[in-house]
Amino acid sequence: MKLSTLIKTAAIGSIAALALTSCAANESSAKPSDDTSTTSSLSGELIGAGASSQGSAQEAWISGFQTANEQVTVNYDPTGSGAGRETFQKGASAFAGSDRAFTVEEIEAGPFESCAADSDIVEFPAYISPIALIFNVEGVDSLKLDASTVAKIFSGKITKWNDPAIASQNSGATLPDQNIVPVHRSDKSGTTENFTDYLAAAAPADWAAGAIEEWPTDLGGEAAQGTSGVVEAVTNGVGTIGYADASRAGDLSTVEIKVGDKYVAYSPEAAAAIVDASPLEEGRSTHDLAIKIDRTSTTDGTYPIVLVSYLIGCQNYKDAAQADLVKAYFNYIVSTEGQDQAAEAAGSAPISDNLRSKVQVAIDAIK
Template identity: 40%
Template sequence: MTTAPASRFLPFAAAGILALTGCSAAPAPATPPISCARGAVSGQGSSAQTNAVNAWIKAYQIACPDASVEYTSSGSGAGVRAFLAGDGDFAGTDTPLSTADQQRADARCGTGRAVHLPLVTGPIALAYNVAGIDGLRLTPRTIARIFSGQVTVWNDPAIAADNEGTALPATRIRIVHRSDGSGTTANFLAFLTGTDSGWAHGDGSTWPLPGGLGQRGSHRVVAAIGRTDGAIGYVEASYARVTDLPAVAVGTAGGDFVTPTDDAAGLTVAAAQVSGTGGDLRLRIDPATTTGRGYPIVSVTYQVVCRGSVPEAARSFLAYAASDRGQEAAQRAGFAPLPAALRSQVAQAIAGLR
């Protein structure tokens, strides 16, 4: 490996653009470079964010050959447990730490509190595979009845009422859910419990009902949906897009049906409230208040780090991920970029890590 200074900047090119009149235009604004550091960085956790993290790792290591970054896609629950046991520089989790886990994380950190940095946001899609159905629309109440097993066939009157004029088959509904502890599960259940859906099975990161097709990891969820006629499941939207699975348009409190686009998820995240203090950027999202074009089932993936003892290479990598360039890379990987105001808060919080 070539020896390089501790801080390296990725070169950029800026060229003047000639207008059609032949006059020289002002150079385009330069994209800020990546500020690199030496060292190894490791993290583990949320499978929902894997595609974004892999895009960051690829770009960062091209720019920073003296850094090594590894991420293990183990699921939010496993990632948090590993972090609490002292493994890795950060844990990726789709839900904030519980009170008990926060206390354990603070004890693990020793030199400062464990803080949450939101870096990946995006819609959770209800992906489905039903021959003959396209453009499916479902209200929260119908979604709750499907996933609780009360509605068992696709031509049920409740589904028909949400899809007037659509010919629905009598295909049996096959539920696909996560079998491992998952932040995606937690966010989906938070949507069901936080809206007027009639859901009576609680929340949490573990799927609460027996039956269905339980799958470990987001990639296995979409694979199971794709090979099963009549299937429906919840998964981070980029996985549905890359496998060409259609996604449900979900009813909102305002009576609209909204598809899981990045822009629609961004509207919901932009309306969230920061509930943490001292650089801890937990977000409070209320799906019951989502109206207009905001999509109501969203995931915010946090990197949990120890404030006061973050290695320089980890700070450098996280700062890149939160930057405009890093968020553009995440967007190309299928995720919604952080809203501008939140991005600024995250950048400030990372700058304050030591």
């Protein structure tokens, strides 16, 4: 399938813009990992695109990988999950980052232009992060909320900060008689899908929209572009509340979410715990490791509003040289060093050893 003029233009523009990023990364002081300390034989250019949630992590991964492989240039365009999956399908990138896996129906429909004929795709979690509920209410530093209350706030059923449903869970807090301004993403977003998947699973009676990447226009609220837009709108607004990758929460006040009989604050550890407590989705190919997050888990220490961001590639590439680059880069990302770099740069949760062993089998299958 030929690329549309729009996609070609976007891909070329993105590559040009990202060249500065990759050059800067080559000048980083990051040290190579133990198993890449010898002179690398890899060379060439590797192009990826997708989830903006992975942006800071990708910068760290690119820096470390290019330091260990000086003849390789990696460009990652954080255009968003939906755009990244489309770019990968059209063959304009060798891999994608996405805050959700491809659905089985999308995989069956195909095609994937970088992959060899009849090749399966490889998908696995590489970046795990809690999604924080951030808010800006004068005099209120933290809140405790259950799923039903969160769903009613974002669906417009609860409109005041001193509503009894909020007050009953926050004794001692001085809640103002002030309008609530829910802020949501205006763009197609994996963060939105993960957040609404939580609402749909944990509060189905109060959230009818389901798990969706695009916010329903009939629910109102304030729309903002990208994670940075949501953070800015909440920060500069009055009585605002929104959802964003926790690494971007900054100094904003955040919500503790009710899990079982307790309220749990977001943390990398709590995010990793819910992933390990969740099963793989059924009906997928051997190396398609999509996780079915258990949003209703009552396990102690788990935080259910979590973003699991995937790396996606081909099991068999048309271009063997690209296969080598993708395989090496994926191996670096899931290594202990790569995961620790992401945690330091982006506040993400390193994948567990148990998950890494499953992911390694998938990466080893790339050729």
